[in-house]
């Protein structure tokens with residue numbers, strides 16, 4: 367993965383984390399789900415990366431203080447913001463789009479995303495946007 371893509375993903379993870387912290391409707395990590403953890407695992411498998419699972423009862427990568435997968439190995443999670451977050455803050459949206467553009471064409475990243483999306487499509491019949 368390009369260093370610039372990795373940096374952009376780390377930045378977008380911090381950006382989205384900050385937005386989610388302000389989410390008035392949610393409990394922490396409400397947008398995590400077991401199938402997304404499995405999709406992240408499929409993505410990592412595609413590039414030969416392995417992260418030990420935690421003992422969380424349903425989210426296999428949820429540790430005591432948050433997700434244990436580095437931002438660059440869970441692009442579908444770290445680069446995700448819901449419509450509500452995107453629509454509520456123009457500055458946030460601008461930065462979000464700018465950072466997304468920095469990693470969109472990264473080969474390793476796209477390999478992971480393709481494997482994750484295939485997993486979701488095959489198992490659950492939908493693709494995470």
Ligand code: SF4
Nearest residue numbers: 386389392397448451
């Ligand atoms: S993605 Fe949206 S709904 Fe989910 S926690 Fe973040 S701000 Fe809340």
Ligand code: SF4
Nearest residue numbers: 398399402403433443
């Ligand atoms: S991989 Fe991490 S961020 Fe993604 S759903 Fe699982 S615990 Fe949440």
